[in-house]
Structures are given as structure tokens and as C-alpha cells.
Amino acid sequence: MSRVIAVANQKGGIGKTTTAVNIAYDLAEMGRRVLLIDTDGQCNSTDTCRARVEGVATLYDLLFEHEKAEECIQHMEKLDVIASDKLLKNPETKFPDDATRLFTMRDACEEIREQYDFIVIDTPPSLGCMLSNALTFADEVVIPVTCDRYGMEGINDLYVTINATKKYTNRNLRVTGVLLNKYKERTTLCREISNGLPEVLKMFDTTVFDTKVRECEDCKKAQSARMSVQAYNSSCSTAKDYWRVCEEIIGR
Template sequence: MNILAIANQKGGVGKTTTSCTLAYIAANDGKRVLLIDADAQCNSTDTSRVNSDGVSTLYDLLINKDSTDCIQHTNFGYDIIAGDPLLRDADKLLSGFADVFVLKEQLENERFASYDLIIIDTPPALGTLLMASLTAASHVLVPMTADRYAAQGINRLARSVADTQKYTNPNLTCCGVLLTRKARPTKLSQKIETGLPELAEQLGTTVLEVAIRETVRVREAQAAREPLMEWDNTCTAAQDYQMLYVELKSKGVL
């Protein structure tokens, strides 16, 4: 089983779109896929059209150690553990060093053994939930946009990845930096893109060959509460994600 964490503490870089789209493509490639929404904003949960109210969620799995009925089936081929607004208090409730292992320990339960791939949509913050996700993962994928703040955030994420590899998960590998929302080049974006290989080196990885082009179809899919591939599998971003899937599959990540 491969466990892929999609991580960047900066919001708006395409973590949820990447998580849901890769889950959709992998499921339609014949894999049994579980998506975990580790973000209190519950965007992957919303996109997947499942509930976070009145059902067992990731909060129950992590805080109450209860995996009963935490898995929901979607209409898009993959299963999901829903996010929960209560996860915003996770750093207070999971404050001990041992707590970063809680997700890893739960996923070792035999009920998760039948999955070929688990994808974790991590929260946009450097905290216990991110560290727990990295500790549970075999790989981490880092989406980022070509802007100054996204580039600056890589330094802090690199330290989190390095700490995880040193203290809690020596087998974690960063499978690449993914450029998202790639639009018509500007002087600033070109400068940042030129510096991407150096940023990727901080994570011990490289920039992926595929970049995801900007398109209004992504926002339309979000508004429609559908994975991008379900909304429009012919748009430029959908084509790019198909190529990303092939690239990551060739690396043994998916």
C-alpha cells in the first residue's frame, strides 16, 4: 500500500484539487483508493459530496480512536474519511510527541489493508495534523504556485519533512514539487520557476515534469462539488493531471 500526503502549509495551491483528482484517476485505473480529508475546512469532503455532520469522521478516528463506520463511499469511485471542523482543535488535543503516530497506527488496522492507495489532503498549517500525516505517509507531494509567498513557505515545509524523516518516519520520501495554476508567464513567475529546482533540493527532490495549467474549470468543479475529472475531463488541467498520474505511477508513487 502506498500512502501519499499532499502537503503545503500555504492555502490556495491546489492541495484539494490535486488530492481529489488523483483519487478519482487512480480509482478509475482499477485501484482501491481511500482519500483522507485532514483539513478542518473539509474541502475534499465537500468536493466528494459526502457528509461531515452526524457521521464518524477523521476526528473520531484520531481523537476517539474509533474507526467504526468512518469510511464513506463516494459516487466517484473512491472511498473517503471525511474531515471535521472539530479538527481545528487538533493541536490542543494531540499535543504529545506520541500523538504524531496516531494516524499511522490507525491506518495499520486490518480494515485499511485492502486499499492500494491512500491519499491524505493535509491542512494548510504546520501543526500536529500535518506531522501525523507525514508520519503515516510513504510519500509526500508538494504542490505550489509560482508566487513569492508559496516559495517562501517551502523552507518551513522542508524543515517539517526533514524532522519527520529524522524522528518519526525515516522511510518518508518527497516524490516531487508540482507547479500548479500555471498561467501566462510574468517576470515574477518566470523568476520563481527558474528557482524551483533549488527549492525542490531543500526537500530532497526535484520539480515534476508536469505542471498544472490554470483554468476556470477548476473553480467551476469546486462550485459544482465534483472532482475535476467528473466535471470536465477534457480541459487543460484535467489533461495535465492525467499526465501527472502517469508520471507518479512511473515513479512507483501511485
């Protein structure tokens, strides 16, 4: 049985896409069969993985044009990708206007689920039907947060969305952990936010990952080069941290 992991936080700028891409890549490097699904209309995960958008079937076609999931998969060097699409920037009106609207992704992807050990979903930086679809399909959620004054903004809203999903569409959904991103160990602010996490963890009934992801210059260079950090420089601090995060995910 595959594990479907949604990387979710509706706040932008917290490294959600970087986390999704690097978790997917590292799990594949560890010998797992991995599919990355990009549900964000900005197509950042799609671009980083160098997947195509034009002239191919994308997530838009899968969800709204009745294309088979198998036809939407692009086989990249390390992992498979279902690409996002610019047409997904405003998807709310595209979903069915009935009780099935939150199950669209789950139903569309069911036929390919057993082909993979892990399916990683990069979710959009907003609350809405696309995020709810991803959570309904997922088994678990990884919540990246940054150690800055605004890092915890919107956590209450995310809790409401996850709680509603567990109540109405996916009662087995669990939060695997909160991941501290862009961490600077020596700063007082990072320590203060780390110390304030217990209330957040209690809210989601979860724990914080032991590994805290540090951001280094090579992380930014990897993004510019459209590569995972591991592929760009496996010896940099960010690459090592994401590798350890994947080891934690496998162990949980």
C-alpha cells in the same frame, strides 16, 4: 502494499485540496483502489467529494474517540473517503500529551492500509501536530506550489517539518516531487520561478513533476459543482494535466 501520499504545503491558496482530490479521483478512474483522508478542519475535500459530516463517524472519531477505521470510511461512487470534521479546526490539544501523539493517525489507519492501492491525505494549510501525523503515516509527499511571488513562501518551514519527521518518526518518508500549480507558461514570472526551483529541489532531494498544472475556468466551475475536474470536464486543460500527474506518480 499501498502507497500513502500526503499532499502538503502549509501555505494556503496553492491548490492543495484541488490537487489531493483530483489525484485521488484520477487514480480511482485508472482502476486503483483509493482512499482519500481529509485532515483539514475546513472540510473542503470532504465537501468536494460530497461526503457526509453529520451523523457519521469522521476522522475526529477515528483519532480521538477510538472509532474503528472501517466504521469511518464512506464509500463514494469512485473512491472511499474518511471525512474531516469541524471539530478538527483546533486539534492540537486533542492529541495525547506524550510520545505517541505523532503516531495517532498511523496507528489508527494501520488496519485498513492493505485494502487500498493508494491512500491520499489532504493536509491542513498549517504546521502542527495534524500535519506531522499525516507525514508520519505517509510514504511520500507531493508538494504543490504556485508560480507567483508568494508561491515559495514557507518552503523552508515545510522542509524543517519533513526533515524532523524523517529524523524522528518516519525515516522512510520521501518527497515524490514538487508540483507546479496554476501554471501560465507564457508569463515571465512562471519561467523565473521554474528556473529558481533547483535550490528547492536540492533541499528536498527530489525533482519537479514534468507536468505543470494549468488552471482553467472549468477548474473553478468544478469546485462550485463539488466535483473533480475530470468528472466535470475531462477534456479541459486542468483535467488533462492532473491525469498526467497521476501517470507520473504511478511511474515513480
